[in-house]
Structure formats: structure tokens, C-alpha cells
Amino acid sequence: MAKVAQARSPYAVLVRSSAKSLRFCLSPTTRWAGRMLRTIQPIRLPDWYTRQFGLLSPARTGSTSRKSLLSPVLLIAAIIAIAAVAGCSTELAPRDTHATISDSGNISSFFYKMLLYVDIVIGVAVFGFLAVAIVRFRRAAGDDSLPPQNHGDARLELIWTAIPTVIVVVITIPMLVGLFQLAKHPDQNQKIIEIDVTGKQWWWDFTYKSGTANGLQTANEVHVEANTAVVMNMTSSDVIHAWWIPRLTGKRDATPGRTYPLYFTPLEPGIYDGQCAELCGASHAVMGTKLFVHPPAKEVEVEYAGKKYTLDSYETWAREQMASSVAPATPELEKGAKLFRDKTCPACHLVKGLEGAESAGQSVTTGPNLTHVGSRMTIAANTLLNTPQNLAKWIQDPQAVKPGAKMTKIAMTPDEAAAIAAYLTSLK
């Protein structure tokens, strides 16, 4: 009984452990801040502060060292370290949220810039006042007297309530307008490309619901048309993923059991990379996606990762993709197609038109639809370039490329993998 009476409530334990960890985190920071203060100007820190954080007050040690902790070497090392971890690449496939290429991306980018500029003004004002206060009102040497003490100043309190209120109102109004614009379904009277998007561990399934491509199922690489509104219905069949093409627009969660819409109108033809933005398991980092924005009419040349590519019109692409796969044209390709069937690949992958393998009802969605896999730029969810060598490597040991992938390792010789890869490459 006594034990029960003494047992601490869970709240007490929570508060105690939080206070402990807070002190643990603060301790090195405050110690460092204390040292910095002392290096700027020899000051006497309050006794409770020195006791708490294990500092010796200069009054006791007599230390008046002015040696700065921020030596130039440390500063340069810090800058190099920050640059290194940033891992920026502007040449290879820029994933820049500022260089947006859609109407909704431009709205998000406007939010960012507006907040940034407002924050810069606030930051300069606050730190400016702080610097003036530190310099002008610093304690004179030998002066231990207390400054005049103030309690309650209605005028000051009004000022520091009114200014933040005005700032919040000024940034809230355009943001609310923008949020409503982002959530608005495009006008039904215009051409709309509607796509059902399903996130899967670890790839994206796209099923087109409108226009020439109605019924088309493809994977990982999604194709749309410039200046045409796109409606994406986002869901997941396993865990939560997030579809994100940084240059296009913001992230949208793909959540099992729910469907969320994403609306955008791409404005510039081109090829844009994306990345799943929600930790979704072992191969989250290799769950990429690619967006192709086709021109509305005739083909155009676009640059991607330092190379030139020609993009057909969206309608041309859609018509080609709606066709069944081409039959294997050579004995080598025939061998590859046979191996594709014999190694039970069609249990998970649909190849529309492949004799003896076309799935009943054409609704296999365990793995990507491979009817036109040869026309894709990448394989394994934007992880490897689509070359026969990479395809063979992927087929032979998927786990080496994508740990935990549902595609199991099926026993085959390198020659067999190469034959299957050659057949799949022919499926343009």
C-alpha cells in the first residue's frame, strides 16, 4: 500500500524528465554563451548562473581573457561544413522551390518571398535595437548600481501589441487568398488532365482518367501538358507517402484510405525531378518521381541535366502510350519475352499485348505496368537511368538497388537477365 501511495504520477515523471533533458541541452549552450560574454567584456555573472553552469566568475579567477572562441579557422571550417552538407547541385536536375514552373508553385513561392522580406525587416529592426541597447546602455566599469526599475508602461505595452498585430494581419490576408486559390478545382469548362496517383512502397502508380490517355496506367514518370490544368487524386495503398516535385508545387500527402486532390497548371515544357517527401520505410530515399511537361502542339527541345531532349506534344505521347506493346521482333527478343513469362514476372507486372501473359482484367498493380517501359527515362522510381545494363542489374538483384522492395530476387543467370532487359528495352 505504501508503495502505491508513493508512486509518482505520470505527469510528475514527465515534467521531471523534461526539465532534466532541457537542462542537459541548455547546459553546454549557456556555458558557451557565458564564455562568449566574458570574452566580449569581462563581466561578473550572477552567482546562480555560475553555480548552475559550472563557470568561474572572472571576479574569482581574475581572468580577463579576450581570446575569441570564433577563431577565423573555426569560422572557415563551419562555412565549408555547411556548404558540404547542403549538397547543392544547380547543374544536375535542379530541385529548386524558388524556380517554380506552375501557377500553384508561383503562389507558394510568393508566400515564401513575402515572409522572407517581412522577416528580414523585423530581424534588422529587432537586432538593430538590441545592438544599440547593448552598446549605449552597457554598464560602466566599476558601476555596480542597479539601473532605474520600471513596472507597467501602458504606452509601451500598446506599441508592442499593436505592431505584431498589424504584421500578422498584413501577412495573413494574402496567404488566405492564396490558400483558397490553391484549393480551387479548375474550371470544368476547360481541358483538364485528371490522374489517379497511388503511392506504393517504393514507387508511384499513375492512372489517367481523362482525354486521349483515359485508362492509361503507367509508373513513376508522369506526363502532362503545358498550360493545361491537372487534377491529381492522391492516395496510397500501404503507408503514407508524399508526392513532391519541388519546381512544380508543394507536397501532397498520399495517405492510405483517403484521397486528397492536388491542382496545378504547369506553365513551362520540361523535365522535372521529384522525391517522396514522407519517411515511408527502408527505401524512402530511392522513391523518386519525374514530371514531363509536354508542349501543347508541336514538339520542343528542352534541356535537362545538361543534355538536350525533344518532347513530343502531349497528345502524341498519350496516343503512343495507349497502344499495346510491340511483339518481339527478333529471336533474341522472343527469348527475352519467354523468360519474362517463365520467371513469373507477369504475376506482378502487366505488359499489355504480350501473348500468354496479359493479365485477366488487366488490373495487376502489384508492380509497375511495363507495357511501354522502354520509353521511360529511368527505372526503379527515378533511381537508375533506363539502360539495358541497369535494367539487367535491377532484374537480377532488386534488393541491391532498393532494399526491402516487394520485387524479390528470382534465380537467373546474367545472360537470362540481359535477355529480359533487352526485351523490356524494346517496349517503347
Ligand code: CUA
Ligand atoms: Cu514514399 Cu517516402
